[in-house]
Amino acid sequence: MEVRAKMEVAKPASEQPAGWTFRVRQAIDRSLPMDHLLPVRQPYYVGSWIYVFGVVTIAALVWVVVSGVVLAFMGPQWWHDSSLGRFFNSLHFWSVQLFFIFMVLHLWGQYFMAGWRHGRAATWAIGVVIFGVSILTAFTGYLSQQNFDSQFIAVNAKDAMNAVGAGAFFNVLNFGQMYGLHIMLLPIGVTIFVVLHIVMVRARGVVKPIDPEGGARP
Amino acid sequence: MKSMGATQDEYYRGVRMVPYDLVKELALALAGVGILAIAVAAVLSSPDVAPITVAAWAQSDPVDFETTATNELAGTTTSAGYGNPYNTNGPGQSWGPIAPQKWFGTRIPIDSGNTFVIQPLQRAAFSNPDLGTALDTWQKASSDQQGKWTAAYSKALTTATVKDGKVTVADGDYGPLAMMMPSLLGVAQTGGLDGLLMVSGRFYQTDYTPALLFMGDGTYLAGQAQQWNLLGNQWGMMNETGRYPGQTWLWLYTMWYQVPPFTSSTGFLGINSSNADLGIILLMTLLTIALALVPLIPGLRDIPRWVPIHRLIWRDYYASRKGGART
Numbered sequence: 001m002e003v004r005a006k007m008e009v010a011k012p013a014s015e016q017p018a019g020w021t022f023r024v025r026q027a028i029d030r031s032l033p034m035d036h037l038l039p040v041r042q043p044y045y046v047g048s049w050i051y052v053f054g055v056v057t058i059a060a061l062v063w064v065v066v067s068g069v070v071l072a073f074m075g076p077q078w079w080h081d082s083s084l085g086r087f088f089n090s091l092h093f094w095s096v097q098l099f100f101i102f103m104v105l106h107l108w109g110q111y112f113m114a115g116w117r118h119g120r121a122a123t124w125a126i127g128v129v130i131f132g133v134s135i136l137t138a139f140t141g142y143l144s145q146q147n148f149d150s151q152f153i154a155v156n157a158k159d160a161m162n163a164v165g166a167g168a169f170f171n172v173l174n175f176g177q178m179y180g181l182h183i184m185l186l187p188i189g190v191t192i193f194v195v196l197h198i199v200m201v202r203a204r205g206v207v208k209p210i211d212p213e214g215g216a217r218p
Numbered sequence: 219m220k221s222m223g224a225t226q227d228e229y230y231r232g233v234r235m236v237p238y239d240l241v242k243e244l245a246l247a248l249a250g251v252g253i254l255a256i257a258v259a260a261v262l263s264s265p266d267v268a269p270i271t272v273a274a275w276a277q278s279d280p281v282d283f284e285t286t287a288t289n290e291l292a293g294t295t296t297s298a299g300y301g302n303p304y305n306t307n308g309p310g311q312s313w314g315p316i317a318p319q320k321w322f323g324t325r326i327p328i329d330s331g332n333t334f335v336i337q338p339l340q341r342a343a344f345s346n347p348d349l350g351t352a353l354d355t356w357q358k359a360s361s362d363q364q365g366k367w368t369a370a371y372s373k374a375l376t377t378a379t380v381k382d383g384k385v386t387v388a389d390g391d392y393g394p395l396a397m398m399m400p401s402l403l404g405v406a407q408t409g410g411l412d413g414l415l416m417v418s419g420r421f422y423q424t425d426y427t428p429a430l431l432f433m434g435d436g437t438y439l440a441g442q443a444q445q446w447n448l449l450g451n452q453w454g455m456m457n458e459t460g461r462y463p464g465q466t467w468l469w470l471y472t473m474w475y476q477v478p479p480f481t482s483s484t485g486f487l488g489i490n491s492s493n494a495d496l497g498i499i500l501l502m503t504l505l506t507i508a509l510a511l512v513p514l515i516p517g518l519r520d521i522p523r524w525v526p527i528h529r530l531i532w533r534d535y536y537a538s539r540k541g542g543a544r545t
Contacts (some may be wrong), residue, residue, distance in 0.1 A: 038240060038241065041235040043233045056247045056251055059247035062248055086263065091255055091259040094258045094262070095255045100467050117513075118229070121513035124512065125513075128506065142464075145266070148459060152442075153455075155434040156455070162302070163310070165321050173425070174424070174426070209535045
């Protein structure tokens with residue numbers, strides 16, 4: 001050990017750890033050490049049932065993605081014409097329903113806990129962005145079903161999209177565009193924001209219970 | 219500046235920490251939610267009502283089909299007078315100077331009469347010289363003459379009879395329409411128009427804009443939707459065919475379509491039923507921004523402190539405080 005220590009000391013300054021990679025690593029170590037990312041201990045009040053809604057939302061999202069990947073791999077005809085395809089279509093449908101139910105319960109839970117306190121306002125705001133992008137993802141999914149619902153939703157929704165100018169670029173009557181957005185860009189968006197949300201939650205830890213003497217400010 | 223790690227350690231100083239297995243919790247959640255989703259999917263399946271084809275429309279309601287096609291030529295359908303992004307025949311929705319429908323121009327050009335009627339008939343006329351002559355007559359006629367023919371044929375369709383899928387109208391001066399409309403109906407009933415509306419000069423095609431706009435101009439599609447409670451005034455935006463939940467998360471967006479000023483012709487501050495889409499999306503955008511900014515909005519951010527639901531959520535914590543125990 002002494003020999004190695006001497007060798008380190010003997011290194012010229014140009015060989016000392018430095019550079020962008022080292023700084024990024026330091027920043028990650030500082031802001032999200034493994035103790036915070038995957039802690040093995042939590043404040044005792046985290047035992048409340050309310051904390052379940054966040055994790056079951058993530059679990060439902062995993063099932064949405066898994067069933068969606070199977071549907072995307074097999075192609076649109078499959079989910080109409082085969083019983084297995086219809087089952088995976090149903091699994092995708094109900095996973096989405098569960099995802100939204102759990103997400104809304106998580107949102108209301110966080111609201112009544114004032115989960116944005118003590119520097120967590122951005123975490124709350126990112127959560128709202130996830131909610132919005134998820135709605136857009138589900139909307140393009142309804143347009144991609146290739147059934148009567150898709151037809152009528154498209155014919156009606158075009159007016160709202162056109163009224164705000166979005167219809168010029170986001171054509172709900174164009175299956176190819178909606179399907180591409182639904183299975184590629186929007187799920188990536190949801191996933192990135194969810195990962196960011198989780199990292200922010202883990203970096204700061206769960207918020208303390210509301211102090212009767214304190215406020216609900218961020 | 220203190221590191222985040224030090225901040226979290228400081229934040230929890232004095233708080234009793236207990237063992238907690240996040241990965242195990244996630245694994246159990248994955249299993250539980252998966253079992254629930256698989257069970258519900260297996261038992262309840264999912265909605266999948268077959269889409270309507272132009273052929274089905276023409277077979278089921280040939281009078282509505284011919285009426286729509288005639289109105290396309292007359293330029294009186296929704297799509298024909300829509301405005302941007304399809305054409306410049308309508309003003310589009312606006313609220314004072316806010317007129318985003320106009321801002322991006324005609325990016326998806328649709329000439330309804332030509333796209334839905336004339337061009338498909340031209341393709342179908344290669345084996346029917348009489349239809350070719352009728353089309354020639356139509357295109358060489360003045361717009362005034364064309365208007366008289368469409369008006370006469372539209373009126374005749376209101377008392378038309380249907381036998382074996384064919385529409386019979388009273389005798390009258392319909393010019394070439396007497397040949398064009400039954401021909402279009404015949405092509406549609408065989409399924410030919412479903413394909414002709416998708417012709418784009420390219421082999422692969424995934425854009426259903428012309429066919430959906432054409433079907434949307436008729437009353438058949440909306441009639442079917444009404445049976446499934448899908449119309450806008452039936453909270454249709456959050457409904458789905460059958461007894462299935464639809465996009466229930468759109469409940470607030472859908473609700474605005476049921477209440478004034480969005481349902482009123484007179485409206486309030488320039489928002490009314492004619493620009494309801496624009497008004498509602500602007501309102502929902504503002505509400506979404508407000509939701510994201512709740513932590514910064516006095517009153518909204520204080521409700522959780524006033525409403526004692528947090529005492530239910532963290533009842534052990536408050537019970538221990540009441541008992542004098544410090545965290």
